[in-house]
Amino acid sequence: MTLKSLLGLSLCLILLPNTVLSFGMGGPGTCGTLCLAEMRSYCPTCYTQQVQAMTGQGMYFTGTVPWANASPWWWQTGGMNYSNFYQPSPWSYTPRYSGVMGNFYPGSGGMFGAKPNLYIEGTANTDVSVRVILKEEGSNWLASVPAHGALGWKGKLDNRNFLKTDRGDYRFIYYDFRMFGKQFQDQEGFCTQKENVIPRIAQTMNEAGFNGVEIADFLEYWSVKFPNSENYCVYPQDNRQLDTVLRLEITPKPASVQRLLFMVQVQDRLVKNGKKFTAPPKKEWHPMPSRALASDRNSAELKIREWGIGFFGALR
Amino acid sequence: MKFLLFCPCAAMACLSLSVLALGANLSAENPVTPFKDNSVITGTLKAAPECTPQNTRMNTQVWLSVGQILIYQVEVPIDGNYEFHVRPGKYDLTAMNSIRCIAQTQVTVAPKQVAQIQLRLAQNASSKTEGKTK
Numbered sequence: 001m002t003l004k005s006l007l008g009l010s011l012c013l014i015l016l017p018n019t020v021l022s023f024g025m026g027g028p029g030t031c032g033t034l035c036l037a038e039m040r041s042y043c044p045t046c047y048t049q050q051v052q053a054m055t056g057q058g059m060y061f062t063g064t065v066p067w068a069n070a071s072p073w074w075w076q077t078g079g080m081n082y083s084n085f086y087q088p089s090p091w092s093y094t095p096r097y098s099g100v101m102g103n104f105y106p107g108s109g110g111m112f113g114a115k116p117n118l119y120i121e122g123t124a125n126t127d128v129s130v131r132v133i134l135k136e137e138g139s140n141w142l143a144s145v146p147a148h149g150a151l152g153w154k155g156k157l158d159n160r161n162f163l164k165t166d167r168g169d170y171r172f173i174y175y176d177f178r179m180f181g182k183q184f185q186d187q188e189g190f191c192t193q194k195e196n197v198i199p200r201i202a203q204t205m206n207e208a209g210f211n212g213v214e215i216a217d218f219l220e221y222w223s224v225k226f227p228n229s230e231n232y233c234v235y236p237q238d239n240r241q242l243d244t245v246l247r248l249e250i251t252p253k254p255a256s257v258q259r260l261l262f263m264v265q266v267q268d269r270l271v272k273n274g275k276k277f278t279a280p281p282k283k284e285w286h287p288m289p290s291r292a293l294a295s296d297r298n299s300a301e302l303k304i305r306e307w308g309i310g311f312f313g314a315l316r
Numbered sequence: 317m318k319f320l321l322f323c324p325c326a327a328m329a330c331l332s333l334s335v336l337a338l339g340a341n342l343s344a345e346n347p348v349t350p351f352k353d354n355s356v357i358t359g360t361l362k363a364a365p366e367c368t369p370q371n372t373r374m375n376t377q378v379w380l381s382v383g384q385i386l387i388y389q390v391e392v393p394i395d396g397n398y399e400f401h402v403r404p405g406k407y408d409l410t411a412m413n414s415i416r417c418i419a420q421t422q423v424t425v426a427p428k429q430v431a432q433i434q435l436r437l438a439q440n441a442s443s444k445t446e447g448k449t450k
Contacts, residue, residue: 031414032377032391077379077412082386090385104387106354106401140351140401145378145390147358147399149346167360168396176388 036078037086037224088114088225092314096268098227099314107140107178109313113246113261116308117217118173122254122301124159130173130304131249136183139245142176152249172217181237181310183244184263189235189281197232198223201262201309204236208260208287210305222309229266235277236285237261237310254302260287263310277312348399348430355425357400357407359433361392367417367437368394376413376437383408394437404429411435 031039079085089112090101100112120128131152134140146153146167153173155165163170192200198219205215226232242259250257265277272279350356361376375391380400392398392411404427411419417437425431 032375033389035414036377077377077410081384082379082381083384084386090387104382104385104403106351106403141399142401143388143390144399145392145396147346147348147397149348149399151346168393170393170396174390 033221033224034219039078086224087227088112088309088311091227093228094314096271097315098266098268099312102178102313105142105178107138107142109136109139109178109180111179111181111184111263111310111312112142113175113177113179113308113310115221116175116177116261116306117214118175118248118304118306119161119171119214120157120163120173121161121303121305122157124157126157126252126302127154128157128163128302129154129251132175132177133247133249134177134179134245135243135247136179136181136245139177139179142178144173144175146170146173148175172214177246179245181241181245181263184235184237184241184276186235186263186276186279187281188283188285189233190284191231191233191280193231194226194229197226197234197264201234204262204285204287205260205307209258210260210307214305214307218307218309226264227266227311229268231267231270233265233270233277233280235263235265235281236287237263238288240288248304248306250302250304252302254304257304257306259304259306261308261310263312265312269312269315350428350430351401353404353427355402355404355427356430357402357409357423357425357433358398358430359435360397361394361411361419361435361437363394363417363437364439366439367413367415369413369415374413376411376417378435379408379410379412381408381410382406409433409435411437413437 084090088100090104092098092101102108102110102112105112118130120130122128129152132148141148146165153163153165155163155170158164158169160171163173190200201222202215202219205218210218237260239257239259242261248257248259263277270278270280348356348358357380361378363376375393375396378388378390378392378398379386380388380402382405387402387407388400390398402425404425406422406424409421409423417439419435419437421433421435423431423433
């Protein structure tokens, strides 16, 4: 077991039920999703300030006004500002219909791939290009950092495995998409209670070969952003299913590609009506061995790892 | 005679942002296309020198919302760029890092339109201004 995977496991172990974690992976001074989630104590109307002013009629006004001397820097964003900060997206909690409110997004697919993070590991100074091909009819892009455009991402790996592009340096590539997921599987996976779902996914990522930093990226964001539910069923999709929806076109040809998207279903959609993803999976899911590819001579032993979390659109 | 005036507009004044272009391209070499009759908001994130963190791992949070309904939340490095696919409409775009730098704007996009926006982080000066009365 590597040091990085030990880090990942230790992060899982400290993830206690209903506890907001107090670590972040960005380094000193960084405030990410988890950090912002902790900053919810500022109350603009809880403070008063003495003011003295002259009215239009030349009369003095002395009194208090309900705002603080100095607003904290985070008040315009995070949980203090956004009503759905603690959800993955605009989310409908209508019983038996709950899910992502798809009317806020382009497209019509019933599944949302949220925050796939793609990591590239290889020899420094390797020129790399990655392009995502949406294969499923009707599927569409939602977001990406850096911008994907029509041609994809291009850059040079540095010795930290950052992708250096002409528009910034990236520790990982991020994107969201909308799809139908017709080839996705719902037979294997696991169901668990609210307090266990995040550690269980992190544990599965560890078993699948993701390192501690990559698992910490998952924990940092998703320990804040999961929708409320007493129980969840999780259906992991790997290369076999994901390649039917989004094919990765990578140059040079990588030595290995590990893809994993956890489709998450909330309790009140498990209505067992015979449709896919309405019943608990029948079997445990186990990661397949990292897929070794016949790589180019100049592959620089490129290794690709990608994880993501998926949710279902609200039924109307 | 001095008075204290709370002025949210003053905070806005220190935010530097520019809508560079409404067009069809993210760049000439790598065009971005909206999905069907939808729209795209894309652009780069810049920062004033005092807003550039020394820690290169420190990214800026960028938030796209409809008022207080958050649509996308992403991390973008300084000089990095982003791509948001949206339905036509009016959106709020905010970038913020934890060294008190922020950029905010509103953007309205029409069907099939690509809005290219440069966000520029600047220090969020005090929201109070000092003035005089007659």
